[in-house]
Amino acid sequence: MDELKSIDAYWRAANYLSVGQIYLLANPLLTETLAPEHIKPRLLGHWGTTPGLNFCFAHLNRVICQRGQDMIYIAGPGHGGPAAVAHAWLEGSYSEKYPDVSQDTIGMQRLFRQFSFPGGIPSHVAPETPGSIHEGGELGYALAHAYGAAFDNPELVVACVVGDGEAETGPLAASWHSNKFLDRQRDGIVLPILHLNGYKIANPTVLARIPEEELVKLFEGYGYRPHIVAGEEPEAMHLLMAETLDRVFDEIADYKQGEGRLPMIVLRTPKGWTGPREVDGLPVEGTWRSHQVPLAGVRDNPAHLAMLEEWMRSYRPEELFDGDGRPVAEILETVPQGPRRMSASPHANGGELLRPLALPDFRGYAVELKSPATGPSEPTRVLGAFLRDVITANPTDFRVMGPDETASNRLSPVFDVTSRAWNAATLPTDDHLAAGGRVMEVLSEHLCQGWLEGYLLTGRHGLFNCYEAFIHIVDAMFNQHAKWLEASRRIPWRRPVASLNYLLSSHVWRQDHNGFSHQDPGFLDVVMNKKAEVVRVYLPPDANTLLSVADHCLRSRDYVNVVVAGKQPVLDLFTMEQAIAHCTRGLGILDWASNDGDADPDVVLACAGDVPTLETLAAAALLREHLPELKVRVINIVDLMRLQPPSEHPHGMSDAEFDALFTTDRPIIFNFHGYPWLIHRLTYRRHGHDNLHVRGYKEEGTTTTPFDMAMLNDIDRYHLVMDVIDQVPGLGSRAAHLRQRMADARQRARAHTREYGEDPIEIRDWTWRQ
Numbered sequence: 001m002d003e004l005k006s007i008d009a010y011w012r013a014a015n016y017l018s019v020g021q022i023y024l025l026a027n028p029l030l031t032e033t034l035a036p037e038h039i040k041p042r043l044l045g046h047w048g049t050t051p052g053l054n055f056c057f058a059h060l061n062r063v064i065c066q067r068g069q070d071m072i073y074i075a076g077p078g079h080g081g082p083a084a085v086a087h088a089w090l091e092g093s094y095s096e097k098y099p100d101v102s103q104d105t106i107g108m109q110r111l112f113r114q115f116s117f118p119g120g121i122p123s124h125v126a127p128e129t130p131g132s133i134h135e136g137g138e139l140g141y142a143l144a145h146a147y148g149a150a151f152d153n154p155e156l157v158v159a160c161v162v163g164d165g166e167a168e169t170g171p172l173a174a175s176w177h178s179n180k181f182l183d184r185q186r187d188g189i190v191l192p193i194l195h196l197n198g199y200k201i202a203n204p205t206v207l208a209r210i211p212e213e214e215l216v217k218l219f220e221g222y223g224y225r226p227h228i229v230a231g232e233e234p235e236a237m238h239l240l241m242a243e244t245l246d247r248v249f250d251e252i253a254d255y256k257q258g259e260g261r262l263p264m265i266v267l268r269t270p271k272g273w274t275g276p277r278e279v280d281g282l283p284v285e286g287t288w289r290s291h292q293v294p295l296a297g298v299r300d301n302p303a304h305l306a307m308l309e310e311w312m313r314s315y316r317p318e319e320l321f322d323g324d325g326r327p328v329a330e331i332l333e334t335v336p337q338g339p340r341r342m343s344a345s346p347h348a349n350g351g352e353l354l355r356p357l358a359l360p361d362f363r364g365y366a367v368e369l370k371s372p373a374t375g376p377s378e379p380t381r382v383l384g385a386f387l388r389d390v391i392t393a394n395p396t397d398f399r400v401m402g403p404d405e406t407a408s409n410r411l412s413p414v415f416d417v418t419s420r421a422w423n424a425a426t427l428p429t430d431d432h433l434a435a436g437g438r439v440m441e442v443l444s445e446h447l448c449q450g451w452l453e454g455y456l457l458t459g460r461h462g463l464f465n466c467y468e469a470f471i472h473i474v475d476a477m478f479n480q481h482a483k484w485l486e487a488s489r490r491i492p493w494r495r496p497v498a499s500l501n502y503l504l505s506s507h508v509w510r511q512d513h514n515g516f517s518h519q520d521p522g523f524l525d526v527v528m529n530k531k532a533e534v535v536r537v538y539l540p541p542d543a544n545t546l547l548s549v550a551d552h553c554l555r556s557r558d559y560v561n562v563v564v565a566g567k568q569p570v571l572d573l574f575t576m577e578q579a580i581a582h583c584t585r586g587l588g589i590l591d592w593a594s595n596d597g598d599a600d601p602d603v604v605l606a607c608a609g610d611v612p613t614l615e616t617l618a619a620a621a622l623l624r625e626h627l628p629e630l631k632v633r634v635i636n637i638v639d640l641m642r643l644q645p646p647s648e649h650p651h652g653m654s655d656a657e658f659d660a661l662f663t664t665d666r667p668i669i670f671n672f673h674g675y676p677w678l679i680h681r682l683t684y685r686r687h688g689h690d691n692l693h694v695r696g697y698k699e700e701g702t703t704t705t706p707f708d709m710a711m712l713n714d715i716d717r718y719h720l721v722m723d724v725i726d727q728v729p730g731l732g733s734r735a736a737h738l739r740q741r742m743a744d745a746r747q748r749a750r751a752h753t754r755e756y757g758e759d760p761i762e763i764r765d766w767t768w769r770q
Helices: 002-023 050-067 081-091 093-097 105-114 142-150 170-181 212-222 234-256 302-313 379-393 412-416 445-457 468-488 523-527 543-555 576-585 610-626 655-662 676-683 706-712 717-727 736-756
Strands: 070-075 156-163 189-196 224-230 262-268 398-402 439-441 461-467 500-505 535-538 560-564 587-589 603-608 632-637 668-672 692-695
Touching: 002 050, 002 081, 002 105, 002 234, 002 302, 050 070, 050 081, 050 156, 050 189, 050 234, 050 262, 070 081, 070 142, 081 093, 081 105, 142 156, 142 170, 142 189, 142 445, 170 189, 170 212, 170 445, 189 234, 212 224, 212 262, 224 234, 234 262, 379 398, 379 412, 379 500, 379 543, 398 445, 439 445, 445 461, 445 468, 445 500, 461 468, 468 500, 468 523, 468 560, 500 543, 523 535, 523 560, 535 543, 543 560, 543 576, 576 587, 603 610, 603 655, 603 717, 610 632, 610 668, 610 706, 610 717, 610 736, 668 676, 668 717, 676 692, 692 717, 706 736, 717 736
Parallel strands: 070 156, 156 189, 189 262, 224 262, 398 439, 398 461, 461 500, 500 560, 535 560, 603 632, 603 668, 668 692
Antiparallel strands: 587 632
């Protein structure tokens, strides 16, 4: 019982510190009667979930100390930031990271003042919080992050508190199935703690209101062994939680030996537990009213101010902190030591554990090239061979994730050396399923993203491959991760982690067979909204440039890299040596496709993306055939960020370099993979922007042939030639006959597709023959 009294003291101290963060500017130890000037002018934060989070912290620390267990803590109710900060301060790790927030009265006052205060820290469990890998500002991803952290971490337990509001989201509902992908020997353990306090912001929660028998059956159906911890009387709850955790960790030991199911805990406590029971005649504790700030207007309402003081004194702070504001020995004795503290675990600062990948030389996978644009390769299949050997060389810290599309995206060579991770039932007809597989496929982009984020943030590497149109499903998750990286880069003690690498294939221009629903390149626009310091976008036009880009991305740190590459055969354009030079520059003139020599061009044909590049080259060939006197410069862009000025992105080009390449007074016909306005957005301040004419996807699509898809959006070769005729001064009347032939050629191609269901052979099999 002495041990439980110490746990209760820790819990009361954490609750006291949490309330102080929400309310107080001064008088942190209540050494004088609370006065209005001690209260923050704006009361921000979330109390309702916080005492439950503190309760779990306190009890998990006992397990860590007794069993020598490595553990990290993921707080799904991310608004419970006061709990995680209080915990880190009590453990001492907060003061280690932020010496000015010392473990004494002065430090406590600074701890309180900074919370949700200008120039301070966010109200969420943010990157600034030691021990965190999950912000939780947007709900739904805690359990996926937890499993991602557990993969390839056999000694780690990831305790993951799932709020009952969060449990209503689609991503979280799918995340319960992550246990089917966990290998008992090579992976760690996820301990889900479903915290049912009954309410969201204003409404009851579904799982808190269904009968307990039904709830237990639900989680047994998911494959867990649920344990119920329910009540509101602290002494009884401490005893029940301690006994339950002892059983749970015995079951975890059995699970690691191949016996039984993964345990989980269903924790039922009142929302706003230990807070005001009633305010202004209305119930608060145990209701939705405790969700955020139970006592509002404390500065102006003497009765509320008195209630706040009574609430804070109910934790008996004089028993918890000495005269200098330091936690008393009874509390400190419950805290694990060194890196075993959950707020100091290196697993929660993954850059401390990160090792560089052992990468094979990507040059060894090069496609041989005798002359440009005369023979095809499947870029992602070529990349698959490289990734196969990356997996072989890094058997414990690299994974490929995707929503059932690894083979569809032509990365099948990876299955020469590994299988798809799978820990559920198998049938003889299954293909490459095995516990411990390095490829993770589940038909949920949310899970793939969440797993990979958790994996990266705990110090490993990976790649997420996806159909381009459906990566939009994780737009918000991308936003959150990019913001996390941006914030982390400003925090000195956060070590760089491996970049989040997207490979988007089955893209808009070759989804002609699946139709309009599968045709959307707009993820690039979403990515470009983020700070330049954390995002990169690459559009390699052939296999060798894809290899060069992939090697670069896998070596990078603290970025989100988006690579768009086709899986269908495309013409090879560069030798490997040329590809490396081209990717290093980020863009460049294709000398062999240009005929401007040392003279100023009459027109610049720019392109970004594999299909737009193909059509641009075909247009250049037509111009050379029919208008040989016209000086044409062809420029291909791999690194989209190069189009920006250096003031906007570190990869940006100076105005002088941009002007030299694109000219300031000649027409630029830009054929782009995505929505045209993105190019205008990137270049609107450049000289000669008025001369820029961008072709790209304009929401015209259907089930049709590849070339008809290009024609629907006016990125095809014939329309590009027509654009040149229309934009080059003085060319319109001279080339009127050619313009008409181009329009006729479009009509013939479309008629051919309507009659035969395929593109004309001269288009389908076109190669560069100049």
